[in-house]
Amino acid sequence: MFGLFKKKTELEKLQDSYKEMLEKAHxxxxxxxxxxxxxxxxxxxxxxxxxxxxKKA
Structure with a gap:
């Protein structure tokens, strides 16, 4: 419940974008x-x- 309003980190956004891009390419x-x-x-x-x-983290 407390994670409901949590914003995505840059890493999470990139991971989502990567997954979406690979699915579309397929x-x-x-x-x-x-x-x-x-x-x-x-x-x-x-x-x-x-x-x-x-690597930075």
Whole structure:
């Protein structure tokens, strides 16, 4: 109940974004492989940011 109004940290936001991007890339990969590859590359950039944040903590 107390976590109801808790704001997400930058790390949590990036993790959510990463997961969402990978899911979209997977769905699109069945019809447009080029776009899916671009989305996967963007997801990898987000993963690098996540790693940097984890190393700082």
């Amino acid at each position: 769905k699109i990969s069945h019809s447009n492989r080029t776009l899916a590859d671009k989305m996967a590359a963007e997801a990898e950039e987000i993963a690098k940011k996540i790693d940097l944040l984890k």
